[in-house]
Amino acid sequence: MDCLFCNIVKGEIPSAKVYEDELVYAFKDIAPQAPVHVLLVPKKHITSAQTLTPADDALLCHLFAVARHIAEETGVADTGYRLITNIGPDGGQSVPHLHLHLIGGKALKWEN
16 A cells, blocks of 8 residues: 555655654644644554544544644644544545644634
8 A cells, every 4th residue: 555644654755743652643734724734643544534443442532632732732722723634535635544634823714
C-alpha cells in the first residue's frame, strides 16, 4: 500500500512534527487554512471514519485526547477550534487515511 500519511508517519516524507506517541502522529498542514492547522493521524492505517470498528474505540478516544493536548499547546483551547474529518471523495477526503484537522487561531466561518 502506498499511503501518503503512512509514509509521513514512517519518516519517508518530511513533515513539521507537532506531536508523536505510539499511536498518533501530528504535523502541520502544508496548506494551512488558519494560523493553527494541524493534522492528527493514527499510525495504524484506517481508511476513514466510515471504516472504524469497535476495535478502534480506544484509538479514537486517544486521538481526541491528543487533539485536546495540541489545542492547549498551540494556544487555541480557550478561544476555540474546529476538529474536522472528511470522509470519501464527496466529503472532501483527499488522502484515504483517517485524520483529523485541528484548525484554530482565528474566528472560523462555515464556507461551502
